[in-house]
Amino acid sequence: MLTERQRMILNAIIDDYIRSAEPVGSRSISKRGDVGYSPATIRNEMADLEDLGFLEQPHTSAGRIPSIKGYRYYVDHLVKHGEVNEQDLSTIRSYFADKMNQSEQIIQHAAMILSNLTNYTSIVLGPETFSNSLKHFQLIPISSDSAVAIVVTNTGHVENRTISIPTDMSMGDIERAVNILNTKLIGVPLVRLKSRMHTEVGEELGRYVDKCEMLLGVLDEALTSEDENRMFLSGTTNMLTQPEFKDVDKVKTLLDLFDETPTLMRMFTSLPSGIQVRIGTENTHVAINNCSLITASYSVEGQSLGTIGILGPTRMDYGKVIGLLEVLSSDMAKLLGRPK
Amino acid sequence: MLTERQRMILNAIIDDYIRSAEPVGSRSISKRGDVGYSPATIRNEMADLEDLGFLEQPHTSAGRIPSIKGYRYYVDHLVKHGEVNEQDLSTIRSYFADKMNQSEQIIQHAAMILSNLTNYTSIVLGPETFSNSLKHFQLIPISSDSAVAIVVTNTGHVENRTISIPTDMSMGDIERAVNILNTKLIGVPLVRLKSRMHTEVGEELGRYVDKCEMLLGVLDEALTSEDENRMFLSGTTNMLTQPEFKDVDKVKTLLDLFDETPTLMRMFTSLPSGIQVRIGTENTHVAINNCSLITASYSVEGQSLGTIGILGPTRMDYGKVIGLLEVLSSDMAKLLGRPK
DNA sequence: CGTTAGCACTCATTGTCGTCGAGTGCTAAT
DNA sequence: ATTAGCACTCGACGACAATGAGTGCTAACG
Numbered sequence: 001m002l003t004e005r006q007r008m009i010l011n012a013i014i015d016d017y018i019r020s021a022e023p024v025g026s027r028s029i030s031k032r033g034d035v036g037y038s039p040a041t042i043r044n045e046m047a048d049l050e051d052l053g054f055l056e057q058p059h060t061s062a063g064r065i066p067s068i069k070g071y072r073y074y075v076d077h078l079v080k081h082g083e084v085n086e087q088d089l090s091t092i093r094s095y096f097a098d099k100m101n102q103s104e105q106i107i108q109h110a111a112m113i114l115s116n117l118t119n120y121t122s123i124v125l126g127p128e129t130f131s132n133s134l135k136h137f138q139l140i141p142i143s144s145d146s147a148v149a150i151v152v153t154n155t156g157h158v159e160n161r162t163i164s165i166p167t168d169m170s171m172g173d174i175e176r177a178v179n180i181l182n183t184k185l186i187g188v189p190l191v192r193l194k195s196r197m198h199t200e201v202g203e204e205l206g207r208y209v210d211k212c213e214m215l216l217g218v219l220d221e222a223l224t225s226e227d228e229n230r231m232f233l234s235g236t237t238n239m240l241t242q243p244e245f246k247d248v249d250k251v252k253t254l255l256d257l258f259d260e261t262p263t264l265m266r267m268f269t270s271l272p273s274g275i276q277v278r279i280g281t282e283n284t285h286v287a288i289n290n291c292s293l294i295t296a297s298y299s300v301e302g303q304s305l306g307t308i309g310i311l312g313p314t315r316m317d318y319g320k321v322i323g324l325l326e327v328l329s330s331d332m333a334k335l336l337g338r339p340k
Numbered sequence: 341m342l343t344e345r346q347r348m349i350l351n352a353i354i355d356d357y358i359r360s361a362e363p364v365g366s367r368s369i370s371k372r373g374d375v376g377y378s379p380a381t382i383r384n385e386m387a388d389l390e391d392l393g394f395l396e397q398p399h400t401s402a403g404r405i406p407s408i409k410g411y412r413y414y415v416d417h418l419v420k421h422g423e424v425n426e427q428d429l430s431t432i433r434s435y436f437a438d439k440m441n442q443s444e445q446i447i448q449h450a451a452m453i454l455s456n457l458t459n460y461t462s463i464v465l466g467p468e469t470f471s472n473s474l475k476h477f478q479l480i481p482i483s484s485d486s487a488v489a490i491v492v493t494n495t496g497h498v499e500n501r502t503i504s505i506p507t508d509m510s511m512g513d514i515e516r517a518v519n520i521l522n523t524k525l526i527g528v529p530l531v532r533l534k535s536r537m538h539t540e541v542g543e544e545l546g547r548y549v550d551k552c553e554m555l556l557g558v559l560d561e562a563l564t565s566e567d568e569n570r571m572f573l574s575g576t577t578n579m580l581t582q583p584e585f586k587d588v589d590k591v592k593t594l595l596d597l598f599d600e601t602p603t604l605m606r607m608f609t610s611l612p613s614g615i616q617v618r619i620g621t622e623n624t625h626v627a628i629n630n631c632s633l634i635t636a637s638y639s640v641e642g643q644s645l646g647t648i649g650i651l652g653p654t655r656m657d658y659g660k661v662i663g664l665l666e667v668l669s670s671d672m673a674k675l676l677g678r679p680k
Numbered sequence: 681c682g683t684t685a686g687c688a689c690t691c692a693t694t695g696t697c698g699t700c701g702a703g704t705g706c707t708a709a710t
Numbered sequence: 711a712t713t714a715g716c717a718c719t720c721g722a723c724g725a726c727a728a729t730g731a732g733t734g735c736t737a738a739c740g
Binding site for chain 2: 135140146148150152154156158160236237241246247248251255256259
Binding site: 377378379380381384398399400401402 | 682683684686689690691692
């Protein structure tokens with residue numbers, strides 16, 4: 001499709017543009033050591049590349065900038081990824097060297113590392129909890145009419161809710177109810193929990209205690225709402241240093257998107273595993289139409305554990321980011337995947 | 341100090357400026373219905389007010405804008421606060437009408453309400469935990485070498501940590517340790533907990549079980565780190581709509597401040613109770629030197645429960661905000677103060 | 681004597697115009 | 711096939727005048 005020389009020139013242009021954020025002209029490409037052609041030759045090739053849709057011209061007398069198609073080709077065929085800086089690598093390793101027991105902490109750390117090393121915004125999605133099962137359920141009375149409900153999963157995740165207890169429910173009732181729930185439901189996968197609760201256990205529970213729907217409701221809610229807390233953003237303000245965001249309006253729409261966790265979640269769920277690159281308008285959401293989103297799902301033994309991603313301007317350092325994501329996703333798989 | 345007419349004019353100028361964000365001239369003040377003087381008279385008074393330090397002139401041929409001193413006088417003597425919109429009031433009440441049991445939820449809601457109603461940024465600090473005491477402590481084994489430690493306070497607050505268990509610690513050891521901790525420490529105020537743990541209980545525990553420092557350490561950490569989660573921000577991007585933040589650099593320094601929870605916390609702790617207004621450079625932090633921070637500490641029976649605050653440009657609607665804070669702080673005191 | 685009309689003055693803003701230069705496309709020479 | 715040369719395009723930038731909102735001051739007014 002493209003001649004060797006065209007690929008070389010396209011590569012040079014995109015590299016330059018990523019660094020400078022300004023339209024690159026034929027002369028500057030010619031002056032680079034690696035392309036041994038005169039500006040005129042480069043110009044001809046550039047015109048061709050523009051005809052083919054790989055480059056664009058902001059206005060007649062300006063240099064060229066890569067089009068979406070150009071970036072796409074660059075990412076698919078040109079960029080050499082995996083070239084992780086030695087220093088960055090040691091930063092990562094030393095960060096993760098600290099003993100960290102909580103998966104939340106690991107995820108948060110990963111997000112921070114990514115945004116620090118790239119100066120872009122990082123988004124990290126923790127392990128899904130579909131496969132988890134109930135480990136422990138407990139009610140701790142706080143006062144005469146309220147208690148704390150605590151749910152622990154087999155992965156060590158804890159959710160809690162404060163609930164108010166109907167006045168006509170005695171201490172004994174509660175104890176009995178909790179006992180029943182524990183004996184019947186421990187080990188049940190969370191996805192099944194809902195149905196199991198209301199059929200099997202609901203009946204039996206109802207026989208002993210009235211007004212137990214509330215208990216079931218709380219349990220249910222605590223488990224489904226958990227999703228919200230799986231996502232961590234870091235370096236959200238890094239974007240503001242990028243010249244493409246010198247306009248406050250763009251900044252606002254982007255930051256508003258960051259506040260909408262559900263929308264972000266949707267962008268991340270059901271991504272195919274491995275490294276995915278979404279360039280510019282390939283992203284559905286308008287707020288990031290001049291951004292690229294690179295994601296990496298990490299998994300252990302075929303089971304998806306989560307996703308980490310970097311959001312940057314379309315003009316981002318694809319090679320570096322992809323390399324970093326590869327390293328970090330495998331590291332996280334190791335950290336999170338080992339059975340506790 | 342100021343004549344009645346000067347106060348009137350100062351008031352009019354600040355009102356206008358708050359609305360328009362642009363230097364206000366003598367003509368526009370004169371044309372308002374409430375001041376029955378000609379532009380020339382207004383001009384004379386304005387010159388006086390400038391001499392007195394209440395007004396400033398961006399440049400010779402522009403209108404006047406309030407100085408810090410001007411705002412201060414306005415807030416202290418001129419603004420009529422407490423005029424809460426009927427509609428806003430019903431919004432607040434309907435929001436809080438939902439049964440909310442978790443104090444976290446209440447706090448988060450309050451932050452949201454505030455930022456929505458004002459279009460500024462709200463900062464809400466939840467109840468301090470100094471006065472809380474330990475209600476329940478529990479270890480739930482997750483695997484052979486790890487467990488979840490759960491700490492519940494008398495207010496229903498839950499903290500949890502995953503810890504790894506030394507291999508030479510048996511199930512029985514753990515159970516014994518937890519039992520000791522529970523019998524000895526329940527009801528102890530959190531502030532005392534640290535010392536009590538290491539003296540009294542540490543000895544006794546050590547007699548039964550080795551390697552229990554780790555347990556104590558976790559308990560300790562879980563209780564001290566709790567502070568971090570007491571603060572909620574809402575409407576951080578609202579500031580971007582303010583004309584004083586059309587410069588991306590200013591936006592960045594502000595947003596970076598928002599990410600620094602500890603710094604924010606420091607600004608909020610040890611505030612005198614009641615409504616406090618910090619105008620412009622009265623704030624120590626440079627990032628908000630062109631902002632005003634209005635805070636209200638709410639308390640029940642003399643015991644401080646927390647603080648809510650609004651951060652806006654110096655040119656903010658003081659009357660409205662102060663009114664809202666008064667209503668909301670008393671509402672929150674009611675909600676959080678009632679014993680559970 | 682307080683108030684106001686009138687007027688000269690200031691100065692940011694806006695728009696126009698010419699210059700500059702980076703960059704292109706095309707043609708002709710190598 | 712490559713490249714040197716050249717005319718052309720067009721945004722960026724600075725100079726400059728016009729505009730107008732707003733002021734300070736003085737003198738007139740009730």
